[in-house]
Amino acid sequence: MKKYILIAAGILFFGFLFVLLSGLTSWSANIKSCLIVLAGTVVCSMLNSSPHAVKSFFTNFGEIINYQTNSFDDLIEEIAMLARIRRVGGLADLEAKSKDIENNFLKKGVELVVDGYSDSAVVSTLEHRYQNDTALRKEQNDFVNTMMKLSPVFGFAGTIIGLIQVLNNMTAPEMIGEGMATALLTTFYGLIFANLIFLPVSKKASQMLTSESVEKSLIIEGLLDISKNMNSKAISYRLISSLGEYNCSKENINYQHRHIMQSNAGLSSVPEGESHGLSRS
Numbered sequence: 001m002k003k004y005i006l007i008a009a010g011i012l013f014f015g016f017l018f019v020l021l022s023g024l025t026s027w028s029a030n031i032k033s034c035l036i037v038l039a040g041t042v043v044c045s046m047l048n049s050s051p052h053a054v055k056s057f058f059t060n061f062g063e064i065i066n067y068q069t070n071s072f073d074d075l076i077e078e079i080a081m082l083a084r085i086r087r088v089g090g091l092a093d094l095e096a097k098s099k100d101i102e103n104n105f106l107k108k109g110v111e112l113v114v115d116g117y118s119d120s121a122v123v124s125t126l127e128h129r130y131q132n133d134t135a136l137r138k139e140q141n142d143f144v145n146t147m148m149k150l151s152p153v154f155g156f157a158g159t160i161i162g163l164i165q166v167l168n169n170m171t172a173p174e175m176i177g178e179g180m181a182t183a184l185l186t187t188f189y190g191l192i193f194a195n196l197i198f199l200p201v202s203k204k205a206s207q208m209l210t211s212e213s214v215e216k217s218l219i220i221e222g223l224l225d226i227s228k229n230m231n232s233k234a235i236s237y238r239l240i241s242s243l244g245e246y247n248c249s250k251e252n253i254n255y256q257h258r259h260i261m262q263s264n265a266g267l268s269s270v271p272e273g274e275s276h277g278l279s280r281s
Helices: 002-024 027-047 051-059 061-065 073-098 104-114 119-168 173-227 232-243 250-265
Strands: none
Touching: 027 119, 027 173, 051 061, 051 119, 061 173, 073 104, 073 173, 073 232, 104 119, 104 173, 119 173, 173 232
8 A cells, every 4th residue: 555655646746846847848848858868768778678678578567566575475385285285195186286376487396396307307497497587587677777877868968959959049049948948857857767767666676586586496495395295394494494584574484384384284184204394205
């Protein structure tokens, strides 16, 4: 809720400034200044990025804007449940359950485990995909960072254009005011776009990259434990501990422990050896 309030406040603030400036200057000067900054920033950033990264950024723009910090408790609970199914029902039940997994990275890893691939093959395959996904996310992040850096630059470029217009129309006083308005407005819009639009999007993209990296690391660790037929509770504790201080307060960690233990208690009865926290030989 707080996030949407801040977004709405930012939009209202930007709209207020635009209307205020439009009342002080002509609409044509405002539109021209916006176009100089936006067109120059976007086109130059696209030229400095791969087409795939640009397309992926605009495709996932809504996902980036709506991203919320992930506590990973649902992911750890799901991995623990899969480990429990692996021990109780074997690979056949695990394969049946894999069809209901929404996380594509986790689903691919479970399929590799079910197909009998070795631990090294599972790690190699998933790490290769992890590196590709991370590289694309980094390119998206670099694209928005480039726009953030270039926005003030094109604001300054617009200032130069406006000053040239002023000097070129010294004999026409009515044109001097429009030239000065363009010169000053482009600098203003360059700073506004950089700090109110591109900077927040860049922060979101960076948080999303970090979160996905942690998520995929947890999945790989969990899948290796599932492949070794380890105890689901031991896997839960180990994954929670591996998060360390990343987005986990002491209260949140205790909640995750209780939540996972309650979920495990709701499954079928524990076979012999399950409650000792050790994997079967």
